[in-house]
Amino acid sequence: MKLSEMLQKINLQPSITRDFEVATLAPLDHASQNDISYIDQNKYLKNLSTSQAGAVLIREKDAYAVPSHIQAIVVSDPHLAFAKLSHFFAKPQFCSPCFQDNDAHDQNIGKNTIVMPHVFLGKNVKIDEGCLLMPGVVISDNVHIGKNCKIFPNVVIYRDTQIGNNVYIHAGSVIGSDGFGYAHTQMGEHIKIEHNGCVVIEDDVEIGANNTIDRAVFGETRIKKGTKIDNLVQIGHNCVVGEHSLIVSQVGLAGSTTTGRNVVMGGQAGTGGHIHIGDFTQIAGRGAVGKNLPPNTKWGGHPLMELDEWMKFFVTLRRMVKKKD
Incomplete structure (x- = not known):
């Protein structure tokens, strides 16, 4: 047009x-x-x-x-x-099924890959050798899954997602859903932003149960090699999680958050959008990241401060409360 x-x-x-x-x-x-x-x-x-x-x-x-x-x-x-x-x-998320309930069609499925009953595969899906897809898995069009992957029950993988080798995705997770993006009119109406990018998950990643990893507005959301993600984690559109990072339960990464390698985020920690966390940085549980963080540092609290400072502040606060009592 x-x-x-x-x-x-x-x-x-x-x-x-x-x-x-x-x-x-x-x-x-x-x-x-x-x-x-x-x-x-x-x-x-x-x-x-x-x-x-x-x-x-x-x-x-x-x-x-x-x-x-x-x-x-x-x-x-x-x-x-x-x-x-x-x-x-905007692209359609799902076309007509090419392969459903093990009804054989011309699918690009590798040797020793097991597709269990009640699995839905869309068009142009490629699954390499040695994989296991468990009941209730739904895979949309143009998805590529590498070797030796395990996709547990009721996982949904949206269109254009690319998954590397030796990836585990546990039950109930959703990969490639739309990000939470809206623009607003002067009358307060919310106009949806169509997310036309994709999700890329590199080799040796493990994704826990009931995670959501949103597709990019354009470009890609990427989870890099060796990262391990706990249950109940939300990763927003256009995020990039660096190699060998550890993301603990109930962490939330807002859109366009990026991290270096070996970042550790404790339970219920979260970020604002468009923030970068440096290599080998650690965020304590419930830490609220509202600014870029340098590499090789440790942080905690809300408002966020360096971990040693936050622990001293917390001890001082408790002493003050005890004195009042």
Whole structure:
């Protein structure tokens, strides 16, 4: 669909100097000349000079920063316009089943892989050798599962997910569901942002029961090699969890959180969005991470402070309470 046609369909009529067939929505650093991107925060203006985007949704006050090779689409609310445009690129989550209840079809299933009864496989699914899929597993289209994986009962894996070798996903987990992303109109209505990216799970990852790992808005949500995730963990869209990390029960990672390798997060710890946690950093249980954290450090508490300081603060607080009693 042409850029002009898309904008008209969402009731926008800005002046356009170059009309083109839009390929997709993309972040500035990955966009090509046939893609649309957007800027909703001033901190991303610096990325415009190196971007190859064909057009960018931007506020009028920031349009001065758009270089000549990118077309500025001036709108009052870039985030809302982006949400509306995302609907043009939404993909169906599930097509007709190609393989259900062990009814043999032309499936790309490796040697010694066992698909138990009541498993649903969509189109273009590839499962390598030595895997076990237990009853109630639902796998959507274009999913690739590597060698020697175990997918426990009632796991749901959405479209385009890529899973490496020796991965265990325990019962009830959902991989690749939509992230929690909405833009808001002036009347307070919530406009869904379609999440058209994917989830990538690398080798030797174990995912506990009843986890949710959301697909990316665009690009990917990635769980890197050797990471172990406990039960009841929520990982938001576009997160990247570094190699050999340990994520304990009831941790919540907000969208676009990234971690280095060997990060440990205690139970019920959480992050705000767009935060980076450095290599070999530890977060104590219920720690609330609201800022970037350097590598090789330990943190705890709410508000977050270095672990030694937090423990001293907690002891002092208890002494004060006892004195009052």
